[in-house]
Amino acid sequence: MGHEPVMENPSGRLINTEDFSSEEESIDIHYYLWMLRRGKWIILICVLLGLLAAGWINMTTVPVYSSSSTFIYNTDNSMARTLDMPVSSWFQMDAMRNDQIYLINSRTLAEQVADSVLQSPDADSLIAVLFQGDIPERQYIRNSLAGLAQSCVSVSWIKDSDFFVLTGTGYTPEASAVITNLVLHVYYRWNRLQARGENREVRLFLEEQLNLVSSQLADDENALLVFKETNGITDIDAETGQLINRLAGFETQMRAAGADREAARVRRDYLTELLNQQRESVEVEISDANSAYVDQIQRDLARYESARASLLAQGAAPDSDPVTAMEQNIETRRQELEEALSEISEMDYPYEPRRGMENLFSSLASAEADFRSSSARKQALQHELDLMSAGLSELPDMEYQLVALERNRTVSENIYILLRTRFEEIRIAEVGQMGNVTIVDTALSGSMIKPTTRRNLIMGILVGFALGIGIVFMLNQVNNTLRSPEQLEKMGITLLGVIPQFSIKKSTFLLAILESPKSPSAEAIRDLRTSMSFVRPGEGISKLLITSSGPQEGKSSISSNLAVAEAHAGKRVILIDCDLRRPVINKAFGFQRKPGFTELITGQATVEEVIRKTDIPGLSVICSGHIPSNPAEIIESAVRQEIFNRIEEHADLIIVDSPPAAVVTDAVSMAPSMDSVLLVSRSGKVQQKVVQGVWQKLLRTGAHLSGAVMNDFDPISSYTSYSYYTYRYQYYYSGKS
Template sequence: MDNNEDIKQLNFQDYLRIIRKGKWIIITSFISILSLTVYYTFTAKQIFETKTKILIEDPNQKNKVTPGQFLLEGFGRDTKLTNQMEILRSNIILGEVADSLMNSPFKNRLEILGNQDKDIKEKSSFLSVLVTQLQNKARAFVNKFLKRENESSNNNNSISISSTISPTQISSKKQNLIKSLKGSIGIKPLKESDILEITVRGASPFEVAFIARVITEQYKRNNIFYNKNEISSVKKFIEASLQRIQTDLRNSEELLKQFKETENVIALESEVESLIDQLTQFEVLEINAQTSYLSTQKQLDVLKSQLDKTKLNLVDVMANASSPKIVSLREEMLALDRIIATYIASGIEKTHERISALKKKRDFIRKDLIAETKRFINSELSPQDPLNYSQELVEQILELEVKAESEKATADAFRDVVQTYSQKLQSLPEKSLQFIRLQRSTQVDEKIFLLMQEKYQEIRIQEYSQTGNLQIVDAPTEPKNPVSPNKRLNILLGAIIGLAFGVGITLLLEFLDDSIKTLQDLERLGFKVLGAIPIIETERKAKGARTTVQLTTAMPAKEGEAEGETVAPRRVETRLITYLNPRSPISESYRIARTNLQFLLSNKDKPNTSKALVITSSNPGEGKSTTVSNMAITNANAGLKTLLVDTDLRRPVLHTVFGFRKDIGLTSILSGRISLNDAVLDTGIENLDLLVSGALPPNPAELLGSPKMSEVIEDMKKKYDIILFDTPPTIAVTDSSVLASKVDGCVLIVYSGVTTTDSVKRAKAILANVGINLLGTVLNNVDIRSHYGSYSYYYQYYYYYSGDKKLKDRKGSKRKSLYRYKYGKYGYGGYGGYGGYGGSSPGYGSSYGYDADRDGDKNS
C-alpha cells in the first residue's frame, strides 16, 4: 500500500499525532512568518487613498441638440461609462495631468515626481548645461508669449519649460510620470448609475488629494474642449462665409445702382418680377442646402481626424463601406430627398401632409442605412479590433455622412430648378436680362447674408452654452489614515499563514515519510503485531551520565577469575529495563509481546515442546539486541528456562549488555574447542543463561549454516524451554536468513519512525523466499505521547500498578514519572543507558543498582 492510500485513511487521532510530532516545525514557521509580517507591517511605506465621483450626464435629457456631440451620445450606460473610463486612462488626459503636476508650485511635495530634476541636473555636464541655458533663453521668451495667449484662451493652462532640462529629458520624465499615474489611479463605474469613481493612491494625504483634483479638472476641461471643437469648426466656416457673402452683397448692390443710373431703368414688368422672385427663392434654397452640406462636411472632417488618432484603419473601412443593401437604402433615401425638393419647388409648403409623410419615410430609411452601415463595419473589423471606445464617434460620423448625402441631393435638386428658371429668362431682351441678373444677384446675396447671420448667432449661442456633460459629485479630500499596510489584518494573516505553512510542511513531510510509525501501519502491510515498545522522554541527562548500573548482587566470575576470590559487583547496561525496573510500563510492554508470542508458539498436541526463535530486523540500529534481551528476561521471569544466544558474529552486543567478555562463546562450540555446557554463562537472573558470540570468524554465514550449528540447536532444545537468537539485520547480510531456516520461527523488530515500508517489505520477502515462518513483528521506539488513544493502556497500567497514593495526589507527577525514561536508538538513554534512577522513582532506588545512600539521590 502506498502513501496516498495511507493518507486517505488518516483519522483525527492520526492528524493530532502528526501535528504533535511536527510541533517545532509549526512553531518555527509561525514565529518566523509572523515576525517577518510584523517587521514588514511596521516598516513598509504608508499608502493613502482618496476617492472622487463624477456624474456623466446624458445630453439628451438636457435637451441639448448640438452637431457632433463627441463623448456625449452612447448606446447604453455601460458603453458610455466604458468609453469615459478609457478616456480617463488615455495618454492625452494623463499627459495633461503630468504637465500640470510638473509645473505645479507644489511639485516639491509630490513624491510621485521624485528627485528627477535634481538627478538630471547633477548628471548634466557643464557644457550641456551651458548650451541648454542658451537654448532656454529663447524658449523663455516663447513661453512668456504663449503663456499670455493661453491665459486669455485656455484659462492659464500653460506649460513652462525648465531652464536646465532639455526637451528630450522632459519627454522621458513625462512618460515615466504617466506610467506612475496609470499605476496609482483606479477607475470603476458604480452599479445602476452613470457615476464613475476615481481612486488615487499615493505616499501622502496631500499628494493623493492634489492629484485627484488635477485629474478631475483636466478631465472636465478636456470634455468641454472636445464638445466645443466641432462647433468651433462650423463657426469658423460660417464666419468666413459671412464675410464673403457680405462682400458679394455690397458688390451686387453697387453694380445694380450703377446700371440703373446708366440705363435709366426703374422697374420691371410684374410678370418678369414674379419670375425673378421665384428664381431668387430657389437660388436661396440651393445656397442654403449647399451651405448646410459644407458645414456637415466640416464636422465630418473633425470627427474623422479624432477617429483616425485612435483607430488608424477604421476611417478607411467606413469610407469603403458598401453592400447591396447599403446601396439600395442610399439610393432610396436620395430619391426621396429629390422628390421633396421638387415638391417644394412646385410651390407646395414644407408643412404639407405629403411632404411631411415623405420626410418621415426618409428619416426611417436613414436610420436603417446607419444601422446597416454599422453592421457592415463591425463585420469588416477583426475580433481584436472592435469599436468599443470609438463606438460613439462612429455613430456620429455615420449620421453626419447620411445627412451630408441628403443635403447634397437636396442642393442638386434645387440647382436643377434654378437652371430651369434661368432658361426662361434667356428669352428677355439683353438690357432687361442684364438688369434682372443684377437685381436677382442682389436679392440672393441679401437673403443669404441674413440667413448666414441667423446661423452664426445660433452657433454662437450653442458654443457659449456648451459646458460639458460632467458633474463632480464628490470632491477629493485628504485622507486621515493610510489604507496600507493594514496592521491588524496583516498580523492576523501572518499568524494564519504561519500556522498553515507549518502545518502544511508537517503534513507534506508526513506524506513523504515512508517510515512505519504505528501498529496500524504494520497491520495495513499484512503483519501480525506482537507488541509495541514505547519511548518515554526523560529529563535531559547531564553530560557524562552513566549508561551502566552497578548491581548489588554478585554475578558469576569472569573467565580467569578463581573461585572463592572476591568478585567485584558487575556493571550491566541500563537497557535491561525488565530486570532493573519490572514495574515500569516499558517492562509491561515486553510482557505483552512475550504473551502474544507464547500464544502463537503454543501447541496443544505438544505443550512442552522447546522452541527456538530468531530475532532480527531490517536494518542496523533498530533496537534488536535490546528487545531480544528484555524478551529473554520476561520469558525467564515467567518460569521458562531461557537461553539467549548472540549469533551476530560481525558486531556482537549481548556480552556488553550483560557485562561479560566475548572470548569464549558460540564460535568456540562450533569449532569444537568447548562444549555447550562449558560455554553457557549464568547471567545471575533466574532461568536465564547467555551464550556470547565468541571470537569473530571470517565466514559467519557459512558457520551458521553448517550442520554443526544444527546439532548445537538441537542440543539447546533439549536443555531449554525457549532459545532466542540475536542475529544481524536481514537486508544487510544473509546470516539471519540462514539461521532462521533452522529454527521454529522468526520475529522482526521494526523501529518506529525510522524503518521504511520498503525495508519491511524487502525483509519479509527475503524471509519468505527461504520458507521462514515469520511469526510477527514488534514495533520498537514508539512515542506514545504522539499517538492519542492508541497506547493509553501504558499510562493506565503504570497508574494502576504503581499504587502510589502520593503519586496520584501530586499534580502532574504521573506524567513526570512516566517521562523519566528514554528509549534510545540502541537501547535506553543513549547506547544502552537508561538514565538515572533515584529515590523518587517508585519501586526502585535501594532495591536495585546504585548504592541508595551514595548514588540514589544523586541521580534522581
C-alpha cells in the same frame, strides 16, 4: 454470498486482505492531526519566517496612494426612449460606456492631459507634485506626463447605473488626487467639445461668412454713396424702389438658400469624418447615396421650389395660402428624402452594435437632406432672379446702375442681418450643449493602498502556515522508516508486542525489567512473554531465535529482558549470545566473554563449562566467547545442532540472540533449526522495505516465524490508532499501580 479473500501469515493465522486494503485506503484524521502536532515547531518557524517576510515587504515597499472621483455619463437616449428600444440598443448603451473607458485610457487623452499641465500657469508646481522632485528632462517631460496619465489612472462603470469611478494612484496623497482630477477635467472638456462639434463647425462657417458679408456691405454702401454724390442723386422714385426691393428680396432668399446649403455641407462633412473615425473598416460617403426613389423626391423638391419661387415672383405674399401650401409640400418631401437617405446609408454600411452610431446616421441623413433641399431652393430662386434681372436691360444706363448698386447694398444688408441672426442662434445652441458628462465628485487627497500592512501580515501567516504544513507532509512522505505498530501489521507481520522507550540510564538498559520492574517497558516485556506463550499452543517453544533487521534495534535488550521475564515465570532459561561480531550479553550480566559459545563450538569447552548461572533463579547465560575471524563458519558448523540439543537438556527454554538478519546470514542459517523466530524492529530506526525484505528472507528458510515486536516506541510523540498503548504508557509513567 461470496467468500472474503483471505491469506495465511507465517504463524498460521488467517488474515482478511480486504481489511488491510480498506485500512490503507481510509483517511485517518487523527493521524494527520498527530502529524501536525509532531511538526508544530516546523510550522511555527515557517509562520515566523512568513511574518518576517511580510514585515520586510511592508518596510521596503514604496507607499502608493489612491484617490477616486465620480462622474455620470448620460447616453443620448432618455430612459423613456430606452424603454422603446429594440433589444440591440441595450448593447449599444453598453458599447458606448465601454467606449468611454477606452477613451479615458487612450494615449490621445493622456497627451491632452500632458498639454493641459504644460499650458497651465501652475505647471511647475503640478509637475513637482506629480513626479515628487524626480522631474524628467525637458525634452521628455510631455511623454512622461502622458505615460503617467495613462498608467496611473483607471476607470470602472458601476453596474446598473450611469455612474463611473475614475481612480488615480500616486506616491503621495496629493499626487493621486492631482492626476485623477487632471484626467477627469480634460475628459470633461473633451466630451463637451465633442458634443459641441457640429454646432462649432457651423458657427465657424457663419463667422467666416459674416466677415465676408460685412466687408461686402461696407463696399456696397460706399459704392452707392459715391455714385449718388457723383451724379447728384439724392433719392429714387417709388417704381424704381419697388423694383429694387423685389430684386433684393429674391437675391436675399437665393443667397440665404446658398448659405443654408453651405452650412448643411459643413455639418455633413463633419459628421462624415466623425463617422469614418468610428468605423475604421468602411468609409461613409452619403453624398453618393442615390436611388430611383431619391431621384424622384429630388425632382419633386425642384418642382415645388420652382413653383414657390414663381408665386413669389408674381407678387404672392410669403404667408399666402398658395405659398404656404407649397412650403408644406416641400417640407414633406424633405423629410421623405431624409428617411430615404438614412435607409440607404444604413444598408450600405451595416449597423455595428458595439459602436452605437444610430444617432450619427440620423444626423448625417438630416444634413444631407438639408443640403439637397437648399440646393434645389437656391437653383429655383436663381432661375427666377435671372428672369427678373433680364428686364433691367431696358432701363436707362444711369437708372440701371443705380438699381444694381442699391440692390447690392440691400442684399448685403439683408444677408448680413440673416447671417448675424443665425450666428447668434447657433452660438447660443453651442453654449447650451453641455455634453454627456456630469462631474459628481472630484478627487480628494488619497489614502494608502500599498503596502497593505494588515493583509500582508495575514498573508505571511497563511503562507508560512501552508509552507510549514507542506514541509511536514513532505518530510512524512520521504520518511519511510517504521514508525507505528500498524505499519508492521499492514505488511502481514503478526505484532506480538510493543516496547516503549526505556526511561532508565543507557548503561543499564539491557535489564530494564530488573532496574525498573514497574516501568511501562518492563510491563511490555511481560506482555511479550504472554503473547509468546500463545504462539504454538500445545507444542510449546523450547528454542527461540531473536534477531533484527539491522544493528542497534534492541534485539539484545529484548533477548535479555525476555529471558529474565521467562525465568520469573518459573522456567529454566538459558540465554545464548550468538552475536559473534558485537556481543553485549556478557556486559548486561557482568560476565567475561570466555569461555562461551565459540569455545563450545570449537570443542575447547564443554556445555557445563560455558553455562553460567545468574543471580536470577532459573536464568543461565552462555556468553559469546572470543570473537572469531570467521563467525559465519562457526555459526554454520555441523556440530551446532548437536550442541543445541545438549544445551536443551539443561533448560526449558533456550533464547538465542543472533546478529541482524539484513547484515549477515547467521540468523538465516540458524532459523530453520529453531522452534520459532522473533523479529525485533526499532521505531524510527529501520526502513519499512528492509523489515519486509528480512521477513521474506526468513520465510524462505521454512522457519516458523512467531511475529515481530516493535521496540523503542513512544506512544506520546508517535502516532498509533491503538489507544491502548498510549493509555498504558501514561498510566505507568504517572506512577499509578
